[in-house]
Amino acid sequence: MSTSLAPTITGMIQPPSSNPNPTITNILTNHNYYDDLGFDQLSDYLAFEDQLGDAYTCNFSSPLSNIPVILQENKGVILQENNTSTESSLNSNHDDMDSNHAVQINNCSKRVKRSEKSDNASRIAFRIKTELEILDDGYKWRKYGKKMVKNNPNPRNYYKCSTVGCKVKKRVERDLKDSSYVITTYEGIHSHETPHAFVYYNTQMQFD
DNA sequence: CGTATTTGACCAGCGC
């Protein structure tokens, strides 16, 4: 970990049995699932922007004891707003978390952003090996577009959160280099609770 | 019949 450039990433907990899809949080919080897949296959990078619009790409290590997102109540897969500083750290301590569950992200580097029109929207992207197109993150999404993008034979799908008043969007596309991976990009912060997360937040996590 | 998805058209940003 080079610096504390990037804001904290948060995740959420979701009912493993609610949906057969390999959700991000299911994988991260369900040891069996996690173990079966192997973390190296789960994901190997995160990319996100802070509220200033600066973009980062982070690689993180993959031992079983290192969980790539911090699990916090009802936050969803978002970039956590930091009201006090733009230098919140990915390595920051979280009193309510086991140290084994702390995020372990390495080699963060700034990327050149496409434009200044980020609208202050937080953005987080991750890459997960799955045969499914859509990761069930606990929110309900409405598909509003599909587009072929340059240099990628796989289409990019566009979704909006279907909750009234919530403007969060996400893009889903297959990785150009390895189509067995799906790249999901979230943009914005949900203005509401995830329908599932709060129920399961207190579910005990075990990574024996 | 209501809701979700598909898909072509349109628009805006960017590079040349």
Add this chain to the structure above:
DNA sequence: GCGCTGGTCAAATACG
């Protein structure tokens, strides 16, 4: 200014 590209809209279509 023009063409390319990505993102969004909205009418048509599919589905339960």
